[in-house]
Amino acid sequence: MLSLNKVHHIAIICSDYDKSKLFYTEILGLTIIREIYREERQSYKLDLALNGEYIVELFSFPNPPARTSRPEAAGMRHLAFEVSNLDEVVSFLMSKKIDCEAIRVDEFTGKQFTFIADPDDLPIEFYER
Missing domain, CATH: 3.10.180.10 (2,3-Dihydroxybiphenyl 1,2-Dioxygenase, domain 1)
Known part of the structure; x- marks a missing residue:
């Protein structure tokens, strides 16, 4: 192993x-x-x-080639960061004019999470611990 x-x-x-x-x-x-x-x-x-x-x-x-980057596309799905308070993270990001997806709840853990996109539209997740 x-x-x-x-x-x-x-x-x-x-x-x-x-x-x-x-x-x-x-x-x-x-x-x-x-x-x-x-x-x-x-x-x-x-x-x-x-x-x-x-x-x-x-x-x-x-000139790097473009890549499909939505979380449901084949390949690496996303980069995720653990956060303590998702509401605070979303408020901060919105104050910086960064669009956040609606907050969702993980059906298995009951934890909240959301996604944003980086400047190249790569998906980034914030997952509340």
């Missing part, structure tokens, strides 16, 4: 680096660990942390 410790990071390729950098740092509140520009690839690599733990790699590449 394979012995995994934890998820190390999630890698995201964005179409507009500055817009995505602002979203992930100023809206979601992730902190920058390091930012590197790789001249040979014409690409930025931004390492981001949540509560001091490395979690997201944000990449820019010239």
